[in-house]
Amino acid sequence: MATVTISDVWKYYGKTMAVKELNLEIKNNEFMCILGPSGCGKSSTLRMLAGLEFISSGDIYFDDVRVNDLPPRDRDIAMVFENYALYPHKTVYENMANPLKLRRTPKDEIERRVRRAAEILEIDPLLGRKPVELSGGQKQRTAIGRAIVREPKVFLFDEPIAHLDAKLRSHMRGELKHLQRDLETTTVYVTHDQLEGMSMADRIAVMHEGVLQQLGTPEEIYNQPSNEFVAGFVGEPPMNFLDCTLEQTNVGLTVVHSGFRLALTEQQASLLTAGGADANVRIGIRPDNLAIEQGAEGSLDVPGEIFVIEPLGGDMIVEVTIGSDRVMVKTKIGPMGGPGDPCRIGFDVDKLHVFDINTGVAYF
Amino acid sequence: MASREIVRYRSPLRSALQGLSILFLIFFFVWTVLPLFIMVVSSFKDLLDAFQLPEVGDWGDIGVMFDFKPTGAHYVELFTEKHFGTYLRNSLIASLGSAAVSVSLGSMAAYALSRAEFRGKRDLLFWIISTRMAPVVAVMVPLYVIFRSSGLVGTLPGLILAYTTFNLPFAIWILKGFFDNVPYAIEEAAQCDGCTRWQAFRLIIPLVAPGIGAFIVLCVLFGWNDFLFASIIGSGGAKTLPVATAELVQPVKIQWGMIMAAGVVTTVPMMFLGLLIRRYLVAGLTMGAVRE
Numbered sequence: 001m002a003t004v005t006i007s008d009v010w011k012y013y014g015k016t017m018a019v020k021e022l023n024l025e026i027k028n029n030e031f032m033c034i035l036g037p038s039g040c041g042k043s044s045t046l047r048m049l050a051g052l053e054f055i056s057s058g059d060i061y062f063d064d065v066r067v068n069d070l071p072p073r074d075r076d077i078a079m080v081f082e083n084y085a086l087y088p089h090k091t092v093y094e095n096m097a098n099p100l101k102l103r104r105t106p107k108d109e110i111e112r113r114v115r116r117a118a119e120i121l122e123i124d125p126l127l128g129r130k131p132v133e134l135s136g137g138q139k140q141r142t143a144i145g146r147a148i149v150r151e152p153k154v155f156l157f158d159e160p161i162a163h164l165d166a167k168l169r170s171h172m173r174g175e176l177k178h179l180q181r182d183l184e185t186t187t188v189y190v191t192h193d194q195l196e197g198m199s200m201a202d203r204i205a206v207m208h209e210g211v212l213q214q215l216g217t218p219e220e221i222y223n224q225p226s227n228e229f230v231a232g233f234v235g236e237p238p239m240n241f242l243d244c245t246l247e248q249t250n251v252g253l254t255v256v257h258s259g260f261r262l263a264l265t266e267q268q269a270s271l272l273t274a275g276g277a278d279a280n281v282r283i284g285i286r287p288d289n290l291a292i293e294q295g296a297e298g299s300l301d302v303p304g305e306i307f308v309i310e311p312l313g314g315d316m317i318v319e320v321t322i323g324s325d326r327v328m329v330k331t332k333i334g335p336m337g338g339p340g341d342p343c344r345i346g347f348d349v350d351k352l353h354v355f356d357i358n359t360g361v362a363y364f
Numbered sequence: 365m366a367s368r369e370i371v372r373y374r375s376p377l378r379s380a381l382q383g384l385s386i387l388f389l390i391f392f393f394v395w396t397v398l399p400l401f402i403m404v405v406s407s408f409k410d411l412l413d414a415f416q417l418p419e420v421g422d423w424g425d426i427g428v429m430f431d432f433k434p435t436g437a438h439y440v441e442l443f444t445e446k447h448f449g450t451y452l453r454n455s456l457i458a459s460l461g462s463a464a465v466s467v468s469l470g471s472m473a474a475y476a477l478s479r480a481e482f483r484g485k486r487d488l489l490f491w492i493i494s495t496r497m498a499p500v501v502a503v504m505v506p507l508y509v510i511f512r513s514s515g516l517v518g519t520l521p522g523l524i525l526a527y528t529t530f531n532l533p534f535a536i537w538i539l540k541g542f543f544d545n546v547p548y549a550i551e552e553a554a555q556c557d558g559c560t561r562w563q564a565f566r567l568i569i570p571l572v573a574p575g576i577g578a579f580i581v582l583c584v585l586f587g588w589n590d591f592l593f594a595s596i597i598g599s600g601g602a603k604t605l606p607v608a609t610a611e612l613v614q615p616v617k618i619q620w621g622m623i624m625a626a627g628v629v630t631t632v633p634m635m636f637l638g639l640l641i642r643r644y645l646v647a648g649l650t651m652g653a654v655r656e
Contacts, residue, residue: 052552072555079556085549089570102558146557156556 002062002153002186003028004049009058011044011210018044020210022058026188031180033189033201037233041210042190043158049188050156051075062153073102078147079156082163084139086131086146092118093127096145103150110149117145120179137168144176148183155180155187162193173199194234198222206230228360231284231353237317239284240327243357246272246279255283255354259323260302262347268364272354275363282360284353287330291346292318294336300346306339320345400631407624408434438625446622448608448629455604456633457520458594459587462527463580469528470535471576475565477536478543489540492533500530500592511597518600526597527587535579542575543568581641588634605630 004026011019019041026032034042047053049060051072060067067075078099086095093114100110118124121141131139140160147155161172177200180187191197197204198218206213206221206229214226225231231239244257253269255262262283264272272281293300304320304327316333319326320343329345337343354363372378413432418425442448477489507526508517516522546568554564569576594604609626612619 050552050556052555071560072552073558073560077556079553081549081553083547083549085547085553087550087554087567098554099557102563143553146553 001028001151001184004154004186004188005059005061006045006049007059007061009045009048009060010056011041011048011053012056017210019048022212024205024212024215026186029184029186031177031187031189031200031202033191033197033204034207035191035194035197035204035233036207036213037192039209040207042192042207045207046079046156046158046188046190049154050077050079076153077156078150078152078154079158080140080143080147080160082159084131084143086139086142088131090130091127092123092129092131092134092142092145095131095142096127096149099146099150113149114145117149120148120182121145136164137172140164140172144179148179151183151185153186155183155185155189157187157189159191159193160189161196162191169196176200195236198234206233208233224364225284225353225362227362228282228284228355231355231362235286237287237328237330239286239353240290241282241284241355242322242325242327244281244283246277246281255281255352257283257323257325259304259325260345260347262301262349262352264352265349268349268352268354271364275356277354277363278357280357281363282355282357284355285327285347285351287317287328289348289351290327290329291348292320292329292331292336293344293346294341295344296342298344300344302345302347304343304345306337306341306343308339309336318343403624403627403631405429407438407621407628408432408436409621410435410437411621438619438621439629442622442625442629446608446612448605448626451603451605451608452629452633454520454523454598454602455588455606455630458523458527458598458602458604459584461520461524462531462587463583465524465528466531466535466583467576467580470532470579471539471569471572472565473532473536474539475543478540479548489537492536496530496533504592504596508596517597518602520598520602523587523593523598523602523604526593527583527590531583531586534582538579538582539572539575542572546571577641581637584637585634588630 004024006022006024006026009019009022010017022041022045024032024045034045036042044053048055051067051070051074055068062075072079087098090098096114096117097110100113105113114127115124118127121144123138123141123145126134126138126142131142134142140163144160157176161169161176164172173196176189180200189196189200198221201218203215203217204221205215208229214221214230216224221230221234225234228241232241242257244255247254247256247261249263251263252266253264253272255264291300296303302322304322307319307321307326310317310319311333314333315330316336318329318331318336320329322345327345355361356363409432418428477485507529511517511522511526514522516525550568550571551559551561551564554567555561559567588604589606590604591606591610594602594607595610598604598607605626609623609630612623612626
């Protein structure tokens with residue numbers, strides 16, 4: 001139950017910069033996800049919030065309290081670690097009771113709270129076991145249990161489900177989100193898995209090379225990426241990027257590629273003009289926003305050649321060669337021919353993104 | 365978990381080697397146990413019986429070795445006239461005391477060296493172990509001078525200090541390896557739970573228990589079996605068992621029975637220690653949860 005304010009925070013390891021001028025406000029009871037590839041500074045940020053690492057410069061506030069110089073124990077946070085970091089010599093019960101014991105909670109209160117947390121996490125039959133006797137998922141639940149037995153100001157999650165197998169991971173995503181809503185506690189969740197961010201967070205902060213790229217709701221991040229990095233990092237399969245040139249024609253501003261020409265809408269054209277776009281741009285389009293039909297003759301505009309088809313059960317991903325580039329198209333599964341066969345591709349121009357070819361900044 | 369089966373196929377060579385290894389084990393058993401056996405048996409014989417030996421090669425007459433009336437006289441004499449009770453106590457205090465000091469200082473130093481990064485760390489580590497490289501005799505004279513001017517000669521604290529100088533570097537090196545294997549995340553989790561750094565350190569001590577156990581054995585053995593320090597620095601007020609036993613060897617009328625009894629008194633506590641620690645060590649190792 002706290003607002004977390006990260007104000008102008010920098011982090012250096014020696015001369016290496018890990019976090020650059022980070023400003024972030026996490027609202028009370030918000031589920032904030034810090035998303036980025038490894039080495040983007042997201043874990044450093046979390047560890048600075050926890051007090052496990054010094055802040056090179058800048059300030060962190062919990063509500064109105066500056067916590068820069070407080071050790072972890074005085075920050076009233078609870079953290080779940082990537083490798084769970086359970087105490088191997090203690091039972092599940094003792095692991096979960098530890099934070100309460102350190103706060104001199106009465107014995108019966110500890111008992112009550114640990115049992116309740118264990119029930120929520122469905123690990124109550126395991127309370128007498130040691131961590132070695134647990135599966136990955138059970139260890140992770142124990143680690144979460146250790147965090148939720150108290151009512152901390154902030155939950156900090158450092159890739160808590162990264163080491164679980166895919167099925168359990170998707171199950172735990174739902175559980176964690178539900179738990180966070182239930183407990184109503186400000187949460188900072190660090191992950192490199194865009195799916196976790198998209199599915200769980202209220203807001204996502206995308207980081208890359210120590211710099212905050214974009215802050216927004218999952219929907220904003222997905223539909224209005226601020227730059228090429230965010231656009232490429234979020235979404236599975238990833239967005240297609242094609243280098244094109246802009247040409248003024250009688251139907252308005254047109255994107256020209258070796259395999260196709262696309263007329264932009266008036267609104268898009270004015271955004272490009274306003275942004276002072278160069279003639280060379282990079283366009284991006286998500287595989288979901290491309291249509292495909294089989295055969296050389298068809299109603300769709302762009303001719304292509306199938307490179308490979310990856311069926312996914314209900315959907316399939318078709319990789320198609322257009323001119324000198326290759327794009328991924330996501331579509332419902334159905335007859336499509338095979339590699340080398342001709343096909344036609346349709347662009348949903350409204351869903352098109354255009355980026356500066358040098359800076360990667362999105363015009364729209 | 366992957367299978368850990370070691371595949372072994374029968375072959376003539378393997379059978380031959382197996383036979384050889386059994387022979388070796390029998391020989392080894394006799395080699396190690398026989399002296400102990402003779403020591404224990406002789407300590408219960410009076411002087412005449414002790415020299416009732418069969419002729420060399422006369423295996424039929426081996427019974428004479430066992431043909432005696434057991435007597436506890438040597439033990440009684442040892443503890444009444446020769447004050448072995450005091451020496452036993454000195455030995456225990458000196459070796460256990462040094463183990464306790466070394467383990468408490470050593471674990472803290474090892475923890476610091478395992479966790480902290482600082483300039484010259486490797487040099488410091490090497491310097492610590494290099495103090496073990498000189499033989500005891502080489503430092504004996506300067507140590508004696510220092511101890512004498514500090515009034516430590518002939519006292520138990522002096523002896524404990526002397527053993528600690530040799531045990532501590534060893535403790536630091538052994539324990540550092542064990543601390544290195546404990547993930548730092550566990551301490552970080554402890555700090556988030558509400559531990560101070562010191563509480564977090566105490567929390568992970570059980571995880572290095574096998575190392576501490578192994579080290580205590582080595583440390584106690586060093587002090588218990590030591591003769592050189594004990595005879596020079598401990599001489600007088602802090603006489604230990606090995607020194608006292610050596611003094612039983614007099615120019616005339618060597619007390620073989622008492623020497624054997626002293627040998628038993630010296631050996632038995634270490635055997636118990638071995639048994640005690642072995643169980644503890646195994647328990648520590650099977651915990652096996654240091655790595656996630």
